[in-house]
Amino acid sequence: MKLVHASDLDPQPVTEQGAANVTVRWLLSRPEGAPHFAMRLFDLAPGGYTPSHEHAWEHEVYMLEGEVEVVSEDGARPVRPGDAVLVLPNERHQFRNVGAAPARFLCLIPLPE
């Protein structure tokens, strides 16, 4: 059993092209012994956003804090604390902090076999 608290980890800037003012902490992944999927914690400063991109794996997101919009090919939708979002494989997506305060969410992804 592994216990990890976010405050024990340094937030890492997300440097992928198209991202702004986003950090990530990998809470549970291969180094902790996770067999199948990884739990990451994202923080977006006001005005921050993740890249608008798509990829072959899904996201399972749980919104913790802040006012966020998720942008897909169907447009922008608000995501509030307590919302869960499933981004399907190969679906274009972007998360934008549209509030005046920091935003925080969990984003889980499958690990390669």
Add this chain to the structure above:
Amino acid sequence: MKLVHASDLDPQPVTEQGAANVTVRWLLSRPEGAPHFAMRLFDLAPGGYTPSHEHAWEHEVYMLEGEVEVVSEDGARPVRPGDAVLVLPNERHQFRNVGAAPARFLCLIPLPE
């Protein structure tokens, strides 16, 4: 893309032997199109607990609210909001609400292939 809010779902009592005062909501799973793992939301009333059991799949837990202890063969450890817990396959575990208020956590599990 699927958006689900916990308040849109009815909490289901956990009736497994050894559980008390626990409900679950499946936020993201097969019906929503999740390919690999499921996100469930658990609520424990004060004094509530999950069964002390073990199984072949892992848990990835994120504590949202309340004062909880996770009990393993090594004893009880406190889990606070913002803590992530990896329960490894075949590891005995139980979550107990030891506070005066309700407790809430996410628990993700792999889906069968």
